[in-house]
Amino acid sequence: MFATLTKQGLCAAALFTAFSVHAADKLPNVMILATGGTIAGTGATSTTTVGYTAAKIGVEKLIEAVPEMKTVANVKGEQVFQIASENMTNDHWLKLAKRVNELLKQSDVDGIVITHGTDTIEETAYFLNLTVKSKKPVVIVGAMRPATAISADGPINLYNAVGVAGSKDSAGRGVLVALNDEIQGAREVTKSSTMLANTFRAPELGNLGYVVRGKPVFYRATARKNTTDTEFDVSKLDKLPEVDIVYGYANAKRTPIDAFVAGGDVGIVHAGTGNGSLATPVKDALKEARGKGVVVVRSSRTGSGITARNGEANDDELDFVAADNLSPQKARILLMLALTKTKDTKEIQRMFYTY
Numbered sequence: 339m340f341a342t343l344t345k346q347g348l349c350a351a352a353l354f355t356a357f358s359v360h361a362a363d364k365l366p367n368v369m370i371l372a373t374g375g376t377i378a379g380t381g382a383t384s385t386t387t388v389g390y391t392a393a394k395i396g397v398e399k400l401i402e403a404v405p406e407m408k409t410v411a412n413v414k415g416e417q418v419f420q421i422a423s424e425n426m427t428n429d430h431w432l433k434l435a436k437r438v439n440e441l442l443k444q445s446d447v448d449g450i451v452i453t454h455g456t457d458t459i460e461e462t463a464y465f466l467n468l469t470v471k472s473k474k475p476v477v478i479v480g481a482m483r484p485a486t487a488i489s490a491d492g493p494i495n496l497y498n499a500v501g502v503a504g505s506k507d508s509a510g511r512g513v514l515v516a517l518n519d520e521i522q523g524a525r526e527v528t529k530s531s532t533m534l535a536n537t538f539r540a541p542e543l544g545n546l547g548y549v550v551r552g553k554p555v556f557y558r559a560t561a562r563k564n565t566t567d568t569e570f571d572v573s574k575l576d577k578l579p580e581v582d583i584v585y586g587y588a589n590a591k592r593t594p595i596d597a598f599v600a601g602g603d604v605g606i607v608h609a610g611t612g613n614g615s616l617a618t619p620v621k622d623a624l625k626e627a628r629g630k631g632v633v634v635v636r637s638s639r640t641g642s643g644i645t646a647r648n649g650e651a652n653d654d655e656l657d658f659v660a661a662d663n664l665s666p667q668k669a670r671i672l673l674m675l676a677l678t679k680t681k682d683t684k685e686i687q688r689m690f691y692t693y
């Protein structure tokens with residue numbers, strides 16, 4: 339009797355192993371590239387949700403904390419950086435984009451998840467949206483509570499992001515940002531709250547879909563060209579053009595613009611009040627900057643809507659570029675990449691209407 343049971347048990351075990359190996363064969367292969375942030379953060383106590391330290395926990399520990407991931411994908415981890423994302427730089431972006439493109443060329447990589455600090459997720463996402471040269475899913479994920487906190491959101495966000503990155507339905511949609519059960523597009527997503535778990539929004543335009551039971555459900559698609567459909571290639575670049583942002587407000591001075599020009603900037607984005615309005619001293623300074631060859635982009639500090647060409651300023655006469663509906667921080671990214679191709683403002687305006 340026992341022998342029979344044992345034989346049956348052994349057969350069952352062998353079957354299960356075969357099944358699980360077979361099941362693993364059927365699961366997508368997802369690479370997790372870790373860069374730091376709150377998702378890897380630790381606090382002094384389980385109730386420390388502010389005043390914790392970001393970028394402390396390594397990628398292997400992040401994966402170990404979510405064994406359920408293995409039911410939706412075969413995952414491997416790689417620690418690319420370990421930083422709080424306010425410290426993200428152009429050099430980090432170039433290194434990350436090159437590593438993502440290298441991995442996505444591999445036939446045994448079906449998708450990539452990037453764990454990242456929430457402060458600049460939207461910028462890294464948009465930079466990769468313009469420079470990744472694959473239709474395979476790239477999903478960026480973060481957390482608003484450190485890993486040590488009660489109800490930390492990192493583990494479920496990571497589980498969901500792996501599910502989205504492993505899904506064929508996520509392919510060809512540009513770079514995605516997945517937190518708090520929502521899927522946002524890289525172009526429109528922005529961090530809208532300093533502290534709430536639902537901080538990532540796409541003002542006026544909304545999310546692309548949701549994550550349910552670890553699977554993506556899409557309702558919209560981005561209307562703008564991205565990834566393999568862009569003209570930008572960073573594979574041979576070691577440096578990006580210097581472009582900075584100047585903030586508009588009542589009583590704004592020309593000082594920062596003059597400082598950026600003196601510092602060698604080749605592009606300046608102005609985050610204007612309203613529809614990208616320019617206070618007179620600021621307009622004078624930007625006009626002089628343009629005269630020295632600096633490319634100027636007018637955007638808006640409002641957070642949504644279109645900064646219309648020839649609206650609050652005569653862009654034709656000033657030879658400025660209008661940012662369309664890109665936020666200042668994203669207009670900076672597109673202007674940097676545009677300047678790797680051309681200094682022709684008509685060409686650059688075309689790019690702002692395309693990406």
Ligand code: DAS
Nearest residue numbers: 375376422423455456457
């Ligand atoms: N400092 C923030 C960052 O690394 C923490 C976070 O991830 O929210 O972006």
